[in-house]
Amino acid sequence: MNKGQLIEAVQKKLGKDTTKAAADAALNAVIDCVTKAVKKEPVQIIGFGTFSVVKRAARKGVNPQTGEKIKIKASKSVKFKPGAKLKAAI
Secondary structure (H helix, E strand, C coil): CCHHHHHHHHHHHHCCCCCHHHHHHHHHHHHHHHHHHHCCCCEEECCCEEEEEEEECCEEEECCCCCCEEEECCEEEEEEEECHHHHHHC
16 A cells, blocks of 8 residues: 555545545644654554664675675664554454
């Protein structure tokens, strides 16, 4: 499912009174809020899951094209841990 399909699904779930633009705005608002909040603290949506920032340490790696050893910088990434209801639905 891509973002366009998700917007259509949200529109159907909210009912015929909801426009596609309103569903798009609602989805974008949720994504924006999660994005801003996860920078400061974990975002837990009960039944769905938890988004949190994880720090990756610097490490050594290998360039697969050349076989040359390289240094990979430390970075941050987002981790998602699914909730119980999401696990059960699968």
